[in-house]
Amino acid sequence: MYVNSSGAENGSYSLTFLGKKVGRHHSVAPAGKQRAWEATNQSTSPEDPVVSSRLVRAPVTAQVLEDLPGSVPELKDERPCPIIHNTQFDQYEDNTAGQSESQLSDSCDATDQATAAEQSQDVKIYIPYESAELCITQIAEDMEAMKKRHLEMVQELEENFQMTARENQEWTVQRIRCHYQNKLNTLRRILDLYQEKVEKKNAEWEKKVTSKMLELFSNRLDVLHSHQASTLQELQMARQEVGKVQEMLMVSSPQQEAAVEGESSENNGLSAQLQTVACSESEQPLEGAKARLEELKESLYQRERELTELLDAERSPIPQPPCSVLLPTVIHKAHAICSAVAEARALLEEMIEENHVALVEARDKLYHLQMAREYSNDREEETTDQDRSAEYELRLSLLQETVREYEVSQLALDCIKTGESPLVNDSDAVSELEDILGPGTIRTTEGAKSVGQQLLLLQDELKQVKEEKKKIIENYTSERTMRKKYYNVVEDMKGKIRVFCRIRPVSQTETAQGGAIVVDKIDDYTVSVETPRGLREFQFDQVFSAETSQEDLFHDTNRLIQSAIDGYNVCIFAYGQTGSGKTFTMVGDKEQKNPGLMPRSFNAIFDIIQENSTKFSFKVSAYMLELYNDRLQDLFVSLAGEAHAQPQSHGQARRVEIKRNRKGVVFAQGAETKEASSAQELYALFQQACANRHISATKMNVESSRSHLIVGIMVESRNLTNGSVSTGKLSLVDLAGSERAAKTGAKDHQLKEANSINKSLSALGDVISSLSAEMPHVPYRNNKLTQVMQDSLGGNAKTLMIVNISPSECNLDETLTSLL
């Protein structure tokens, strides 16, 4: 027998006996079967060690185990020994256990020795039958071992599967748990939010109820006080009446006794006469008492009516807290005070003592009155006086009331002393209050106590809220102060004195004169002037060319308006030769098609006020002055047109003096300061002032300002949250033009005007130079102009000077003077 290697690759083997091929029925795995098997396992990976071992071994195991029992006896019958080809045998060895290797080798060696001659001719090796049998047995054992291993593997796979399934299950459970945990968390969050909302609502509601209750409680206390007062008054009156009645009784008793005695001794007629006299005598004072009684009755009815009204009011739509409900709180508080303060304790003791004495007295009185009534009843049975009986009833009930009040007071005072709360039995009022607070909240003493405690807590909360509000206001105030400070720092960084230069367009007169344009704006900060000695350049904080609109100019200046509203002094003035455009810059053209800085500032002030109206209240006031020939004049005071034309008549005008108050704020004494509540009102005041200004025609300007116009606008702002007040001043000055007398053609009073103007401008120049050079002394007092502008020049004030210049060659000298 030999094992053929053909088909070994597919795992099929054939056995040959004595050179005769027996057939392929011993093939371990036929090709068809192998393919079918592979098809069933094609979904599995051959790389998988388990699967690949199956691919090789499984068919061998199954087929051999089936086929071997039949084949072994067959082989036994066929002697001599089968042969195994060496190479084929080697191939077989690959698929069998190593244990059989040595045995097979031994068998082969024996066969080799027995058939040595044949080996030289034929490569087939014959092995003894026993060896073949041994070999087959070995194969069977191997197969058995393989079957065992396969079973183990199957078991292992099953275990793996179960483990994986278990893991999967756990993972799924974990996922589900996670999902529900998340859901639970979300629900909790929603619940928290709802709870928060409910608490907020409760707090709001409690706040409302508390304030309402406190209000009602104080009202109730007031009513109780007034009741107590009126009761005391009534009691006093009752006491007096009782005294009177007792007196009357004392008077009438002996008379009646006498009448009774006389009855027995004298005859009936006389007795009747005496009785009548006695009765008539006793009835005289009784009449007065009856009248008084009537009054008392009336007043009592009146009180009763008032009480009914009060009770009706209690049942009004707004439920009122009963006094008895709030009483425990009051007692609780009073007890706390009494136990804390020795003085209060002593006072309480005194009150208890006094109340006790009063109670004893009232009880005595009641007792006496009751006795008197009984006695009187006995008497009235005889006299049949119904009115008297009614009077006693009334007084009795009054006294009973008083005694009850003293008893209640006694109880309350004892409660205050011990700290215990009295029982609540004002059931109607309690149920009304429970409608608000919820059922069962105050039905018991504990409930009432908790309401009281809630009240105290809410009072504390209110206190806290107030403190928080105070803090917020403080923060807000400090934040605002910081804003002002930083705004001011930024403005200061730009320079406390800023100088702008504005070149006006060439005028018709200048065109007619044919003068060349010698002034040019090089950049936003530089002006160049062509002089006979060459081109000169001048630096400014800002340069505006002839094309610059009024709006653009204002845009660069209106930040200073905010500073004035913030409480700083700000001064904006235009400077330059006559006809250079100062009035145009400050006021605008005559028709106000191009309004200047002044009217625009008026609007800006009220715009800012409007923006801040919720946080501040503002007061705007203004004075408008003219400095003409070294004389200050109030422009609100209207002088006759002739007076304006003739300067001599100014002596009659009201004298205006420049003064400074303690804070250093300049004010014009003798000048009127008018309030304005809108930009329109302020502008109307301004127009009124302008109408009184000195203007006349010069050679240089048809409408030349012959005076300095000083408009002072004071803005007082009051912080609505903390009540702080700050005042800032915006000074807007349109200066008269510097001029050369010869050029302007000034004569007589105009020459005087020009001298005065030039003097004041020179003084202003000196002040500005000193400030710019940060000199220790600034010559403010040299001129009225500098005096009036003092609080707006230097110090913390912000100053903006606009130098107006002409571009024309004919004004070159004046332009250079202005620029230098």
Ligand SMILES: Nc1ncnc2c1ncn2[C@@H]1O[C@H](COP(=O)(O)OP(=O)(O)OP(=O)(O)O)[C@@H](O)[C@H]1O
């Ligand atoms: N930027 C400008 N754009 C157009 N016109 C201007 C401008 N500046 C000045 N003017 C015109 O030039 C003329 C003189 O100007 P304005 O009266 O303002 O000069 P002034 O410096 O105020 O003179 P004075 O000192 O004599 O009062 C006016 O008719 C004015 O309209």
